[in-house]
Structure formats: structure tokens, C-alpha cells
Amino acid sequence: MVGELTNRPMARFNAAGLRKDLDSVMHILCSLKAVDLIDFDGEEGNHLNLGSPRDDHDAVAKNLSTYRSISKWVESSRPEGTQSEKTVRGWINGELTTEIQSISETISEIEDKRSEANATEERIAALGSFVELGVDLDLFDGYRTATVFSGNIGDKGTGQDALQSAGVSGHVASGGGLTMVVVANEDAAAVNNALESMRFSAVQPPAGTGSPREALTDSTTLLKDLNLEIEKLESTLDSWALKHGEKLVCGLELLERDFIEATAPARVAVSQHAFMIDGWIVADREDEVRAALKGLCSYIDVDTDVAPKHHGVHGHGHHNDPSPPVAFGDHGLSRPMELLTDAVGRSDYGKIDPTVFMLITYPLFFGLMLGDMLYGFMTLGLAGLIYSRVKDSGNDLGILGAKLVAYIGLSTVLFGYIYGEFAGFEILPHYESCGAVAGTSGHALADGASGECHKGWHPYDGVPAWASSFSALYPYGGEFPNVVEHYGEHSLWETRLPMGVVLAFPFHRVSYNLTDLILLTIYLGIAHLMVAFILGAIDEIRHGHGWSGAIYGKVSWMLVLGGGFFFSYAYLISGGGPSPEYAELLSNLKMGGLIAAAIGVVLLLVHLVHEGVPLWVACLLAPIEAIGMLPTTLSYVRLFAVGIVGVKIAEAGNSLLYPMIVEGFSTGGSILVAVLALIGWFCVQIFAWILGVFSPNIHAARLHFVEWMRQFYTASGKAFAPLGGRSRFVEADKGQQ
Numbered sequence: 001m002v003g004e005l006t007n008r009p010m011a012r013f014n015a016a017g018l019r020k021d022l023d024s025v026m027h028i029l030c031s032l033k034a035v036d037l038i039d040f041d042g043e044e045g046n047h048l049n050l051g052s053p054r055d056d057h058d059a060v061a062k063n064l065s066t067y068r069s070i071s072k073w074v075e076s077s078r079p080e081g082t083q084s085e086k087t088v089r090g091w092i093n094g095e096l097t098t099e100i101q102s103i104s105e106t107i108s109e110i111e112d113k114r115s116e117a118n119a120t121e122e123r124i125a126a127l128g129s130f131v132e133l134g135v136d137l138d139l140f141d142g143y144r145t146a147t148v149f150s151g152n153i154g155d156k157g158t159g160q161d162a163l164q165s166a167g168v169s170g171h172v173a174s175g176g177g178l179t180m181v182v183v184a185n186e187d188a189a190a191v192n193n194a195l196e197s198m199r200f201s202a203v204q205p206p207a208g209t210g211s212p213r214e215a216l217t218d219s220t221t222l223l224k225d226l227n228l229e230i231e232k233l234e235s236t237l238d239s240w241a242l243k244h245g246e247k248l249v250c251g252l253e254l255l256e257r258d259f260i261e262a263t264a265p266a267r268v269a270v271s272q273h274a275f276m277i278d279g280w281i282v283a284d285r286e287d288e289v290r291a292a293l294k295g296l297c298s299y300i301d302v303d304t305d306v307a308p309k310h311h312g313v314h315g316h317g318h319h320n321d322p323s324p325p326v327a328f329g330d331h332g333l334s335r336p337m338e339l340l341t342d343a344v345g346r347s348d349y350g351k352i353d354p355t356v357f358m359l360i361t362y363p364l365f366f367g368l369m370l371g372d373m374l375y376g377f378m379t380l381g382l383a384g385l386i387y388s389r390v391k392d393s394g395n396d397l398g399i400l401g402a403k404l405v406a407y408i409g410l411s412t413v414l415f416g417y418i419y420g421e422f423a424g425f426e427i428l429p430h431y432e433s434c435g436a437v438a439g440t441s442g443h444a445l446a447d448g449a450s451g452e453c454h455k456g457w458h459p460y461d462g463v464p465a466w467a468s469s470f471s472a473l474y475p476y477g478g479e480f481p482n483v484v485e486h487y488g489e490h491s492l493w494e495t496r497l498p499m500g501v502v503l504a505f506p507f508h509r510v511s512y513n514l515t516d517l518i519l520l521t522i523y524l525g526i527a528h529l530m531v532a533f534i535l536g537a538i539d540e541i542r543h544g545h546g547w548s549g550a551i552y553g554k555v556s557w558m559l560v561l562g563g564g565f566f567f568s569y570a571y572l573i574s575g576g577g578p579s580p581e582y583a584e585l586l587s588n589l590k591m592g593g594l595i596a597a598a599i600g601v602v603l604l605l606v607h608l609v610h611e612g613v614p615l616w617v618a619c620l621l622a623p624i625e626a627i628g629m630l631p632t633t634l635s636y637v638r639l640f641a642v643g644i645v646g647v648k649i650a651e652a653g654n655s656l657l658y659p660m661i662v663e664g665f666s667t668g669g670s671i672l673v674a675v676l677a678l679i680g681w682f683c684v685q686i687f688a689w690i691l692g693v694f695s696p697n698i699h700a701a702r703l704h705f706v707e708w709m710r711q712f713y714t715a716s717g718k719a720f721a722p723l724g725g726r727s728r729f730v731e732a733d734k735g736q737q
Contacts, residue, residue: 004329007346007353009283010720011304012324014276017297022265022275023054028292029277030261030724031085031732035289036325037279037723040269048269048276057262063092064255066100071252073107073237076245078392078729085733088250096244096251103240110233117226123206124219130205130212132176138209140180147188149181154199162198166190178203250729257724257732264723280325280720307350307543324349327720334359336404339397344705345715350543352535354704354713359407361528361708362700367411368521369643369696371509372650373470374423375689376413382693383409408697417473420506423685424650425467428478428506464658474506499523499569509640510647518640525636526565528708529629533558536712552610556603557711560626561633563596601626635707638699646692653684 013035017025029035042050054060130137133150140148153159159172159181168190170183179200183191208215241248269276281289286302293300306324326346328338337358347353370376383406390398420428471478480492491512494504501523502516509517537554541547570590574583601622608618657677664674709715724732 004331005352005356006329007349007351008327008329008720009304010280010306010324010327010349011283011286011302012306013279013281013289014299014301014303015293015297016274016276016299019270019273019275021296022051022268022270025275025277025293025296026054026261026264026723028296030257030264032285032289032292033722033724033727033732034281034285035277035279035723036281036721037264037267037277038322039267040276040278042269047271049271051265051268051270051275053266054262057259060255060258060262064252064259066104067248067252067255070100070103070107071248073110074103074241074245074248075238076241076249079246079249082727082729082731083250084731085254088247088254088730091247092251092254096247099240099244103237103244106233106236106240110230110237113226113230113233117223117230120219120223120226124216124223126204126206127212127216127219129176129178129203131216133173133178133180133212134175135173135180135212136210137206137212137215140205143182145185146182147185147191149183149191149195149200149202150178150205151195151200151202152177153179153195154201157198162191162194162200165194165197253728254730257727257730260724279723282327282720308348323716323718325720326717328355329353331355336400336407337362339400339404340701340704342719343701344709344713346717346719348543348714348717351539351714351717352712354535354709357531357535358704362704363407363411365639365700365703366408366696367415368639369699370408370412370646370692371415371419371643372421372424372647372692373413373416374685375692376409376411376416378689379409379412379693380406412692418505418507419509420471420474420478421647422467422470424647424654424688425463426508426510427463427468427470428474429468429471464662500573510644510651514644518637521636521639522633524639525633525703525707526561528636528703529561529633529711530558532708532711532713533561539712552603552607554712556600556607557629559596559600559603561600561629563593563598563600564626564629565593565633566590567593567597569593597626632707636703638703642695642699646688646695649691650685650688653681653688657681657684 015025040048040050042048140150149159153162159174159179162181163170163172163183166183166187168183168187170181170187170191172182173180181191181195206212206215265275268278281302283302283304286304290300290302308323326349328341331338334356337355340358340362341347341353341355367376370379383402386398386405387402390402416422420426475492482492491504491506491508494502496502500519502513502519504513504516507513507517533554537550537558540549540553544550545553566589570586570593574586574590604625605618605622608621609615613621657680660677661674661681664670664672664677
């Protein structure tokens, strides 16, 4: 199943009961994970106030903070299966209590040791400069009548030069790039000025007494001891993680839920003796929620008529009412495409969900652009690598991302097979008939251009055997019999459809079928946009402004797009000398397309006037907006352009570098040149693949997010976020607290 076309129906949920039961109600709601609360704003009702967090919320928050802190230190494996809430709560209140305290002390000790080790490293770095100076550390300070300068002199010169410049006497020592100058206090100012003129920069001497060399030895020994202690403590941490890591993960999840439950009362309205809950539930869970709250709530109301109401072109719904949140339906195979939908934002409630459509079009666009079997296999390998890294982490986004990469990888392999391309090589053989060369890969040589003729099938020059061997995956090994029987054909199968559409297998996008691909991308863009307008019209009829909104807002654009296409096609083809019958058909298409486009422009004009645009302005804007559909349609030509650029990059590497590899390793050429060429060739292939992964993704996303979705999609919906979060490792206890 590829998935549902609409989001799940929602219902407005209201419940009330005695305030003493509020904590129990919140416990059940957090366990059900069925209600998305609407926060009480405190402005409705004279006798209603915001509720207060549960009494133990401070203790829960403190415990949660401890678990979160430990989880950053401990690399815990994902628990296998789930645990009951009762079991996990027993761990938290039992054995984990002392274990958490113990490991917290270990972590605190590691932090202290690391801090001490960092300080010791800084001291070692400082002592290293003073060792060569040969002055005991306690001689740098403690004087009452003398001033000590220690540091680096930037310009050429010495401390003795500074004394001479100042015209005073003193003691000078130097070594290791440092200079020490000791002078009487009354001479300090003059010496300071002299040193500054020599770009002197002061260096603070390390604290301590005795020889810097001995201090350096002691600090080095201390650092080794500290690192050993840290390693032992980290080993203890790893051992603890192996023994208690899974329990820590489960405990953290339960405490996250407890914290949500403890603070949830502060989101609802309460009076002195009662509470009132307002929120949203998925409509098909109404009975489950009612049954769970039976006996705790004296009033429960569920309203399933929550779709926004509009009336006519100017119709407006109840804009003061909150819009229902959006919960994805069961998307099945298309679930990885939720990443794309969420990147734009959820749709308005009740509108068609584009996720399922992108399961088809997004990989299709990507494969059309990249279209190389090797790059497809590499993309599949990337998907496998991502999946192996995230499958045990519970990271749903990572898993969905891996599946999305796998989808585009499969599409790339498929189109690479259709194009007959592997690593930028055209792998299918050509047929030579001693008068010309007809290739299934789309090349031809004039008679005599290649010198001696060898009739039959041959791989193309420069295509290595390991690449051409993949032709075995094709019928007849790529040696298509119809190419021999009907010399001049290029593919095993080819059909010419109306409107100049040519489909073939293999489809030689860089040669014979180059113009066919350009035309296909334009037609694909028109079809893609037409689907968008159809979806938009359906949304207008079901949850928008009705038929009037559909006709003026969407059908108008369908007429502009379709009419403009048929008029343009007939106009461009009519000058090519077609048959009289076809010329008459083109004439009818031209006139019909022009009339349809004109009707569409008139509908757009009426729509603009109804939106409050002055008539004279609407008369100018409607044709301009209609013409704006042309660049939107032509934007789909990027499906051809981006792909060709990628092919040419790989082809350049193959034609320039691969012959050097072959010559160096097989014909006795320079081995060094061959090795360098091989490295360069691999770099070109990797670059072409990386560019092929990122660039087609960017352009496929743009075509969907900008050109397609803006025709029908409004990303103003809010994701359904039920109270209690998501249970991954701890089963929710749905009983009363």
C-alpha cells in the first residue's frame, strides 16, 4: 500500500470533572497518547484559572535532569523490545537509585580529573618556555624594591639593549625565546618604555618554586597519572553502560513522560473544585478515550464536525476557532516522503496530502537527472550505511532518511539501465556494417573514417571491458537483432506517440534521444502542474470555497496551461509542412487552445476582481500572471539540463584520464602517470556522484516545493502532537494512577 491521500480525521475534545481527579486524568491521557491539548489562555470565563503543576514536579524535573546528564556520558545500546511501565518504575525507585548516584559521582570525578588534566597541560606548556631560561620560579616575584619583566622581545634586540636604552642597570637572563629583566622599582617605568619600543610582550610565569625543569617533570608525571585515572573511570563508565544502559534509556523515557504528565495540569482551565480540558483527538479513537476516562470525567464531548467552513469566493470560516492539527494517515511505502512534506510544513486540515504523489514523482525526477547504474548502486550503498548507523538508535528520522535515499538510488539504477550508462560510459555495443556504424549507444562513423572495417558488434572505443560487461543485463546482450535487420535503428524498442513524444529502450539521452528528452521534460512538467491544479480544485470543492473557488482559482489555470500548450504546439508545428489532414487538426488545436487560454484569463480577471483588485489593475495582472505560467513550465527542463551536466563531467574524466590508466598499466607506459590518472579518475567519479546526489535532490525538491506545491498547497497546518509523546521502549500503563 502506497498510503492514504488525506490526513486522519480529527475531532474536538472537551472534558470536565472534579479537580481532585485531574492528576489521574492526566496520567491516563499521557498513557493513551491520544489528546493534543489546546492550552488555556486564561482569558475565557470569570471563574477559570490556569491549573498548577503536580506537587512532585520539582522532584521529577530534578531526576529527569540527572538522567539526561548521564545519558550524554553513557553510550547505551537500544533496548530489545519494550518494558512495562511498572517494571521500569521499579528500576527507577529501586536498583537504579543507588546506581544513578554512583555513576553520577563517577562522572563528577571524571569532570574534576579532566579539569585538573587540562590545567596541568596548560602548566606544562607554560613551563616549557621557562625551562631554557634557567631561573627558579620563586625568583619571578616577591620583591619589595625590584620589578621583574618576563616575556618575548619582538624586534631584534636583547634585554641588555633595553637597559642601555633606559640608561639604567639591572639583571638580564634569556633563553628559550624568553627574556627576564630585573631592575629597581624607580627604574621600572623607563625600562618598560624601552621594552615597549622593542615590541615586548609580557608572559606570566607559572606559579611555584624551584627549578622549572623539576616542575615540568613533576607536572608531566602528574598528567600521566591523571590520564590513567581518567581511563579507569571511563572504563568504569563503559562497564556501567553495558550493565545498566538499557535500563537508563527506559528510565529516561518514563521520566520524560512523567515530567509531561506532572506539568500538564498547568495547561488546562480549573476552578476551585473542577477542571476543563480542551483539545483534539483522532476521530477514530473517540470510543477508546471515552472508555478510559469513564468514572473520572463527569462531562465528555467529542465534535467531529471540525472542518473549516467557507462560503463562495468571499466565504470565510470561523477564523477565531483554532484549526485542527494534522495527523498523517497510513502512508505505507510513501512514509519516507513525509520528510519532504514536513520540510515544507503540514497542509491545512482536510486538504489532500501530497506525500503519496511524491513517492512517484520525486524518485522519477531524481532518476531522470542522475540516471547511471554505478551511481545508483553507490547511492544504495549510502542508504545502507545510513540505515546501519541509525537502525538501533530509535531515530525514526534517520531510518526514513535512509529509505528515501534508497528510493532515489533504485530510481537511479533503473534510469541508468534505461539510458545504458555505467560510470559515465555508454556500455552498449555498436554494430559495424562496413559502410557506416550504427550504435545502440548513439554514435555513427562515416564510411572509411575508422580505416579497416570489421563487420559485426563491437564495444565503443574507450569503454573498458568491466563496464561493457554490464550489457549482459540487456536482452540479447545489447546486440539487438532489429539493428542488424533494419540498419539505422538504435534501440530494441521505440514508439512514436502523438505530440512528438518518442519513447525508446534503451533511451540514448546524450545522442539520438537528446531532443526527445527535452520534449519529455516539458510534457512531464505540464502533466505535473496539471495534477497540482486538479488536486487544488478538489480541495477547493471539499474544504475551500466550493465550486466557485475551484473554477475561478484552479480551473482557470488549467485552461491557461492546457490551452497555452495546445496553441503553442500547433503554432510551432504548423510551419513544418504537415499533411492537409494534420494541418487541419493543428489549426483546430491552435484555435481551441487560444479560446481555452482566453477563457482562463477571463476567469483569472474575475477572480482578481472578487479579491478586491481594481478592474483596470486586474485587466493588466491577469494576462501577466497567465504568461508567468510559461517559465514555470520551462523550469522542468532542468530535469534534462542537470542530468546532461553530470554525464559530461563523468565523460570528461573517462575520455581524458582512463586512456592514460590503460596505457600506463597495460602498454608499458609510465606507472606513476597511470597511478596519478587512476587517482584522478576515482576523484572525478566520486565528485560526479556527490554532485549527482546533491544537485538533483536540490532541483527535484525545488520542482516539488516551488513549482508544484504552490499551485495547490498551503503549509499552514500544525502537526498533531498528543500529550505524552511517543513510546518506544516503555509500554504505557493505561490504568488510573
